[in-house]
Amino acid sequence: MKKQFLSFAGKRRNWSIPYILFLVFFVVTPLVLIFYYAFTNHSGGFTLDNFSKFWQQPEAMHTFVFSVGVAIITTFICLLLGYPAAYILSRMEIKRAKMLVLLFILPMWVNFLIRTLATVALFDFLKIPLGQGSLYFGMVYNFLPFMIYPIYNILQKTDYSLIEAAQDLGANPRQVFFKTVLPLSIPGISSGIMMVFMPVISTFAIAELLTINNIKLFGTTLQENIYNGMWNYGAALSLIMLLLIGLTSLLNTKGSASAAGEGGLI
Amino acid sequence: MRKAENIITIGKVSKSFGDKLILDNVDLTVKKGEFVTFLGPSGCGKTTLLRIIAGFLKTDEGKIVISGNDMTEVPPHRRTVNTVFQKYALFPHLNVFNNIAFGLNLKKLPKEVIEEKVMKVLKMVGMTDYEERDVDSLSGGQQQRVAIARAIVNEPEVLLLDEPLAALDLKMRKDMQMEIKAMHKSLGITFVYVTHDQEEALTLSDTIVVMSEGRIQQIGTPTEIYNEPKNAFVADFIGESNILNGVMIQDSLVEFAGHRFECVDEGFAVNEPVDVVIRPEDIYIFEHSDAAHFTGQVTSSIFKGVHYEMMINTPEGFEFIIQDYHQFNVGETVGLRLKPFDIHVMKKERLYNTFEGTMVDKTHVRFLGASFECTENTDFAAGSEVNVEIDFNGVILQDNEEDGMLSGDVSFILYKGNHYHLTVLTDEDENIFVDTNDVWDDGDRVGITILPEAIRIVKP
Numbered sequence A: 001m002k003k004q005f006l007s008f009a010g011k012r013r014n015w016s017i018p019y020i021l022f023l024v025f026f027v028v029t030p031l032v033l034i035f036y037y038a039f040t041n042h043s044g045g046f047t048l049d050n051f052s053k054f055w056q057q058p059e060a061m062h063t064f065v066f067s068v069g070v071a072i073i074t075t076f077i078c079l080l081l082g083y084p085a086a087y088i089l090s091r092m093e094i095k096r097a098k099m100l101v102l103l104f105i106l107p108m109w110v111n112f113l114i115r116t117l118a119t120v121a122l123f124d125f126l127k128i129p130l131g132q133g134s135l136y137f138g139m140v141y142n143f144l145p146f147m148i149y150p151i152y153n154i155l156q157k158t159d160y161s162l163i164e165a166a167q168d169l170g171a172n173p174r175q176v177f178f179k180t181v182l183p184l185s186i187p188g189i190s191s192g193i194m195m196v197f198m199p200v201i202s203t204f205a206i207a208e209l210l211t212i213n214n215i216k217l218f219g220t221t222l223q224e225n226i227y228n229g230m231w232n233y234g235a236a237l238s239l240i241m242l243l244l245i246g247l248t249s250l251l252n253t254k255g256s257a258s259a260a261g262e263g264g265l266i
Numbered sequence B: 001m002r003k004a005e006n007i008i009t010i011g012k013v014s015k016s017f018g019d020k021l022i023l024d025n026v027d028l029t030v031k032k033g034e035f036v037t038f039l040g041p042s043g044c045g046k047t048t049l050l051r052i053i054a055g056f057l058k059t060d061e062g063k064i065v066i067s068g069n070d071m072t073e074v075p076p077h078r079r080t081v082n083t084v085f086q087k088y089a090l091f092p093h094l095n096v097f098n099n100i101a102f103g104l105n106l107k108k109l110p111k112e113v114i115e116e117k118v119m120k121v122l123k124m125v126g127m128t129d130y131e132e133r134d135v136d137s138l139s140g141g142q143q144q145r146v147a148i149a150r151a152i153v154n155e156p157e158v159l160l161l162d163e164p165l166a167a168l169d170l171k172m173r174k175d176m177q178m179e180i181k182a183m184h185k186s187l188g189i190t191f192v193y194v195t196h197d198q199e200e201a202l203t204l205s206d207t208i209v210v211m212s213e214g215r216i217q218q219i220g221t222p223t224e225i226y227n228e229p230k231n232a233f234v235a236d237f238i239g240e241s242n243i244l245n246g247v248m249i250q251d252s253l254v255e256f257a258g259h260r261f262e263c264v265d266e267g268f269a270v271n272e273p274v275d276v277v278i279r280p281e282d283i284y285i286f287e288h289s290d291a292a293h294f295t296g297q298v299t300s301s302i303f304k305g306v307h308y309e310m311m312i313n314t315p316e317g318f319e320f321i322i323q324d325y326h327q328f329n330v331g332e333t334v335g336l337r338l339k340p341f342d343i344h345v346m347k348k349e350r351l352y353n354t355f356e357g358t359m360v361d362k363t364h365v366r367f368l369g370a371s372f373e374c375t376e377n378t379d380f381a382a383g384s385e386v387n388v389e390i391d392f393n394g395v396i397l398q399d400n401e402e403d404g405m406l407s408g409d410v411s412f413i414l415y416k417g418n419h420y421h422l423t424v425l426t427d428e429d430e431n432i433f434v435d436t437n438d439v440w441d442d443g444d445r446v447g448i449t450i451l452p453e454a455i456r457i458v459k460p
Helices: A002-010 A012-038 A049-056 A058-091 A094-109 A112-125 A132-157 A160-168 A173-184 A186-202 A205-210 A218-227 A231-265 B046-054 B096-106 B111-124 B140-152 B170-187 B198-204 B222-227 B232-237
Strands: B006-017 B020-031 B035-039 B061-066 B081-084 B158-162 B190-195 B207-212 B215-220 B242-250 B253-256 B259-262 B272-278 B284-287 B294-303 B308-313 B319-324 B333-337 B344-347 B353-361 B364-367 B370-373 B385-390 B395-398 B406-415 B420-426 B431-436 B445-450 B455-458
Touching: A002 A012, A012 A231, A049 A058, A049 A231, A058 A094, A058 A132, A058 A186, A058 A218, A058 A231, A094 A132, A112 A132, A112 A205, A132 A186, A132 A205, A160 A173, A160 B081, A173 A186, A173 B096, A186 A218, A186 A231, A205 A218, A218 A231, B006 B046, B006 B190, B020 B046, B020 B061, B020 B190, B020 B207, B020 B215, B035 B046, B035 B198, B046 B061, B046 B081, B046 B158, B046 B190, B081 B140, B096 B111, B096 B140, B111 B140, B140 B170, B170 B190, B170 B198, B190 B198, B198 B222, B207 B222, B207 B232, B215 B222, B215 B232, B232 B242, B232 B272, B232 B344, B232 B406, B253 B272, B364 B385, B395 B420, B395 B431, B406 B431, B420 B445
Parallel strands: B035 B190, B035 B207, B081 B158, B158 B190
Antiparallel strands: B006 B020, B006 B061, B207 B215, B242 B253, B242 B272, B253 B259, B272 B344, B284 B333, B294 B308, B294 B333, B308 B319, B353 B364, B353 B385, B364 B370, B385 B455, B395 B445, B406 B420, B406 B445, B420 B431
């Protein structure tokens, strides 16, 4: 008996069994369930009604488009603020840079609901009305570190002799940036974009709290449907969002690969 | 015939990183079309000097002139030099063609011109058909060729090469050496090459600049550097040599290793202490006979491919390294002979340590940041500035740094036939020179003690 166990545990292949079980129960099964609910009605029969309902309901469609818009704008603002920050950090002395990176990451140690509630309180105190502005503020505030960190990481790892090589070949500081630093940091930018764009689409707590439910994002729509027992419709909406996220990450890897390959043609 | 005009003039350049002096008042001119090599051990400042010429580092003091224009404050992208980097520094986001075309694209040359030029240099470095390849897919040698192509395609006046072959294996390195030499000939531009490999320097260069501790030790052709080393450092660094303490008895007569030898050097003071250098292949070794100047016993004999390398101990207690085609067995007594021409006599850089100090009281003097006991001295009042002289053998090194009055690191070791001459860098960043019979290693941390009797106090 003991011998059998030892030979079972000795096979390295068998070590993956716990992970496979985990994936089956917590990733594959839920996905299958989402599929199942999305394509069935209350009584369990196959139907496409859930999807056609989405196309026919202007309200859900509108929320969806608006959410994507919010996500794009948030990602763009994060990139605009995050890239220079990451660039400056990467040029600093390692010790000081580490300290500052920590300061950027530090807010993440506080639970994000508490952080957002505190932001609401702060806006109240400053008598700034909650609305679209506070929504973007909250989004950027929450997701900016996710943009800075991957870009900082890749910039910091960039071989400085490449920058010297560009200078040596006649590139002025602007050209050094656009022809070497920027193309070399594209992998960092694309993972930053993914890490901001994807969660922003599905988040609902920030929108709820920072706009006092005045602005509805797609995440909220989803949550409402599930809360109200409309599982089938909710599953269909989740599936649509999943497809969108899958699509962006697909485009992202494609985009970064081709950018890396053709950077010289810029 | 090339015109012998100077393309690079380096005037009194100094550079420090923090409080460490890397380049100390370096003066150098490079002639147009020359192949110049900066040679020295790591940390001697050779790469720093190259980076100053390239413009990546600013000088603290001094001037850089390239083809008649003061370049001291000019940023690298506006200098007429190009660099081949030690680890190639090829752009990983560009293919071979675009790496090489990088500089030409910045100059906004027409597409056809760029293509023509790139193809020409690719052919020159033997990399035709590789233009579409990803640089990461190339071997070290191929990457090196692309790096050279990327630099020369810009037709610089000076090509700077920073240990370009250091990462290649021996066989590859030899091949590339020949190719670089051929390239220098066909391009006709000035090459400035940095290496720590003396053989590489001797093979490639028109002129070698030997550097140590931020200073130029000697500038000369490979034969001059090898045959007429200016000091013990150069003799030790270039090739193998026997370096001994000697005394110049009179013109053309020198005493070392307990014997007097005829030599060809003149112009020294009578009885002036000197360093004597003899290359291991210049000592004649034969079965003991009357023709011998002196004798010795073989203590080791190793076959080195072409010659045998033998260690000989003389009855006077000196050790010689000798290379010869004939083998003599360990234990054998042999006769040794030297031709006057093969004895190189060099002026000693210093005869003893000299430091600036102040008298503390009659029996104490302060220098190197510590107070030392000395023999009673009434010539100088307390607080007066003095010079302190210490013989090399008056300094004692200890394993345990706490045992010494000072501590430091052994930074250079020279074997003098019967003792070691060490350079120890103290924590005060001053060199103290020590003669010892004990064996120390480069980089050893030591305690330094100075005997009171060894301290001589003189007027500054």
